[in-house]
């Protein structure tokens with residue numbers, strides 16, 4: 001029997017809730033993680049119609065990209081679609097789970113899927129986030145260094161890009177004097193000791209900090225290990241918004257809008273002229289991503305694909321790149337397949353399906 005908790009564990013290992021923006025409300029919104037999963041319905045928007053469809057198909061877990069509840073509810077009387085959806089979910093024991101900006105901000109999330117559809121290579125995060133990294137420095141007797149390092153690596157410390165087990169060790173001399181009440185691993189009460197130690201340094205992030213420090217303390221032979229946790233200003237290259245990549249072959253600028261229209265399954269798009277003749281480097285951001293225009297320009301992108309661009313914001317591209325607005329729903333629509341592929345790769349034969357409802361409130365003529 002698979003519980004909702006088991007599904008969430010997989011989703012949150014992929015897109016940790018800690019990676020969401022501070023205005024967001026990703027996570028379990030209604031329901032109980034201890035419920036057994038009967039069926040899963042994946043959608044962009046958990047509207048009332050999607051909940052009806054879930055009930056009809058025997059699904060009790062609805063995984064949506066957009067959180068139905070964003071800023072909190074003060075009354076739940078059914079006066080608007082948000083309140084009505086929450087009432088329907090609670091009455092019918094449906095769990096609603098949102099995987100939103102946390103999935104935007106990870107390397108294999110919403111933007112990776114857009115890049116994949118567009119055939120972009122050598123992709124990287126457009127705006128890597130700062131202030132997520134720490135350096136842990138701990139002083140360990142020479143003979144115990146490997147044991148402590150191994151405990152740290154197993155807890156996720158020492159990962160840099162495609163490398164793991166990264167550390168630096170420098171030898172020196174530690175001194176201490178055990179006082180009354182101590183139970184020293186080395187030395188005697190009241191006598192000052194000198195011990196050959198390594199200073200072991202590893203990189204950590206906000207998600208591994210707590211468990212790695214606990215693992216280090218467990219593996220360390222000393223009663224009172226000396227260690228420093230130092231916040232770093234370095235950007236975390238695997239976390240942040242937007243993504244950029246390169247087309248395998250440059251596409252003439254005049255052909256690029258049609259290329260995007262075809263690859264992204266669009267019925268229409270809006271775009272600006274560019275002074276460039278060819279498009280090679282492309283920046284993307286699913287959803288409302290115009291705030292990343294300066295980053296797209298800095299990255300040397302020839303085109304920037306996003307949505308929800310206002311009239312005056314189109315001017316800001318200044319023909320330095322082609323700015324394309326492909327529609328909010330359209331930019332994120334393949335996120336449904338992305339989530340389903342993740343679930344199917346982890347839980348074979350799980351009853352998970354995409355909604356048959358196109359929840360886009362915007363229509364085109």
Ligand SMILES: [Zn+2]
Pocket residue numbers: 066286287288328332
């Ligand atoms: Zn969105």
